Amino acid sequence: DAKTTQPNSMESNEEEPVHLPCNHSTISGTDYIHWYRQLPSQGPEYVIHGLTSNVNNRMASLAIAEDRKSSTLILHRATLRDAAVYYCILRDPGGSQGNLIFGKGTKLSVKP
Amino acid sequence: ETGVTQSPTHLIKTRGQQVTLRCSSQSGHNTVSWYQQALGQGPQFIFQYYREEENGRGNFPPRFSGLQFPNYSSELNVNALELDDSALYLCASSPGLAGEVFFGPGTRLTVT
Numbered sequence: 697d698a699k700t701t702q703p704n705s706m707e708s709n710e711e712e713p714v715h716l717p718c719n720h721s722t723i724s725g726t727d728y729i730h731w732y733r734q735l736p737s738q739g740p741e742y743v744i745h746g747l748t749s750n751v752n753n754r755m756a757s758l759a760i761a762e763d764r765k766s767s768t769l770i771l772h773r774a775t776l777r778d779a780a781v782y783y784c785i786l787r788d789p790g791g792s793q794g795n796l797i798f799g800k801g802t803k804l805s806v807k808p
Numbered sequence: 809e810t811g812v813t814q815s816p817t818h819l820i821k822t823r824g825q826q827v828t829l830r831c832s833s834q835s836g837h838n839t840v841s842w843y844q845q846a847l848g849q850g851p852q853f854i855f856q857y858y859r860e861e862e863n864g865r866g867n868f869p870p871r872f873s874g875l876q877f878p879n880y881s882s883e884l885n886v887n888a889l890e891l892d893d894s895a896l897y898l899c900a901s902s903p904g905l906a907g908e909v910f911f912g913p914g915t916r917l918t919v920t
Contacts, residue, residue: 732909739812739898739911740851783850789905795841795864796900796909798850 700784705803708774716769716802718784723764727786730796731758731769735780740798743769743782779806812912814899820918821889829884829915831899839863839905840882842874843898845914851898857882858905886917894919 701719708714720729731743744751744758746767751758757770771778783801813832821827833840839858843851853866857876871887880901886893896914 737913739900739914741911742908745908781850795853795856795866796851797853798843800850 699797700786700799702782702784702799702802704800705805707805707807708771708778710776710806710808711773714771714774714778714804714806716771716782716784716804717766718768719766720784720786721765723786724788726788728789729758729760729764729767730785730787731756732783732785732796732798733780734783734801735777740783745787774804774806776806776808779804812899812901812910814897814912814915816915817913818916818918820920823889823891823919825889826885826887827889827917829886829897829899829917831882831884831901831912833880833882833899833901834910837901837903837907837910838880839902839907840876840880841900841902841909842882842884843900844868844893845896845898847895854884863905889919891919893917 728745728747730745732740733743734740744756746758759768781801781803783798785796815830841856842854845851854868855865856863860876873885876882898914899912900909902909
């Protein structure tokens, strides 16, 4: 399975935008880019996913590079509740398995 | 609509014992996966069940086994517990092999 690279940690101020980067240079044409986050003492939760075009939902935006070798999760206004570990994951929906392969993710701290 | 639920929340076992963890999938989901998350690490895939059949397995020994029932609830069984089995065990369900994955809150297992 293709792998992703993320910074170990990032810090943000409350109410400011946050850009979480992810590199996936070995991405295949059928891999979707998924983002999950894990709040303290909880299971991971889905944030957003995309294939080629940028995506927006109520939680975040996903900006995908034209060559698809990198992407950025954008939280438009960070809140204290956004403090979590964010995982960037590649997933092939046509694969025989639907499991997610997690790395260590980026631990986001939000300062008031 | 209830989400993914897991029981028990916490569990303490002795090395060499056996343990069974339980999971109720979100309504309508026919795919369930189990993950092990050690402290400070991302979740690691154990195995997945699709319509009551094992559909993939991660790098875990045979003493990790599972079941999926006709109502799509699931069990994770671990025999001959070792100290390194101490972790958060996460159950996740999805409406298919490629759908959004929904995680439960996890069961914290401590092996002494």
